[in-house]
Every structure is written in C-alpha cells, then in structure tokens.
Amino acid sequence: MIDEDVSRRTIAVSIKASKLTARGLAYVLQAVGRKIAKHHRAKQTPHGRQTVGQLMGHGAATNSIEVEAPALFDRVARKWNVDYAFYQVAPDKHLLFFKAGQADAITACFSEYSKRLLKRTKSAKAPIREQIKEAAAEAARQPAQKLERTKEAVHEDR
Secondary structure, eight states: OOHHHHHOOOOOOOOOSSOOOHHHHHHHHHHHHHHHHHHHHHOOOOSBBHHHHHHHOOSSOOOEEESSSSHHHHHHHHTTTTEEEEEEEEEEEEEEEEEGHHHHHHOOOHHHHHHHHHHHHHOOOOOHEEEEEEEEHHHHHSOOOOOOOOOOOOOOOO
C-alpha cells in the first residue's frame, strides 16, 4: 500500500542539458512547481466574481437580477462570499447571475447593496460643471449693479 502511494505521487522530470548546474536544476524545479500549481488551480471551482461561462460550468442552477452599479455590488459581494457574474445588456444595464443555492446570501447581500446605493444617491453632490451653470444662471437672474461715479468738489481757489 505504501508503494502504491509513493508511485502515485512520483513525478518524472527529464532535463536535457549539456551541463547541469544548481541554478539550472532550481529553474527546472520552479517550472515544475508552477505547472503543478496551475493544474491544481484548474481543478478547483472559482469563487467570487467570475465569467458567466465559469458560473454556468459549475453545474448548479442560476438566477439573474438587473443591477445598476456593478462596482458597488462587488464590494458588498466580497463580504458575503457569493459566486456571481455580470453580463452587460446595455451601457448602463447589467444582469447579475448567481447560483440558485446561494439565494439567501444573495438576498442579504442585495439588501445591503440597495441600502448603500440609496445612501450614495442621497449624499451625491452635483458635478462641478452643473454647479457652475447654476451659479451663472443665478447671476443672470440678479439685476446688474450700476456703479455710481461722483466727482468730488474741486476747490477753485488754488
């Protein structure tokens, strides 16, 4: 049984080099390590934000909701550890796809997102250009002030 376990975990690496140095061997071992890590990551299912294809590839049923600000939703969704994907329908319209099994977490996440979205719209200031236009319109509404110039009395006795 131990022999089977060892043979299953054994990796064969062949190196073709005219002179094998410690630096060359270290480089090869790093490359093998990267290859093993890449293979290991490919087997794992991704979590968090991902593409629609990756989310559909999990094999679970999915649902979708329309979302306005995906960047704001990203911050909230990371906190709730949900798997989701965005699909852009129009320039300002995005569909949020998520696993049906995570509906409770998405509901909680979506309620926090909507609170933040409402808070953001209430506290948002008008852009600078709009403020300048409003100030110009206000100045145009007010009557122009006339400067009165008066000459001082000049002494003629000098």
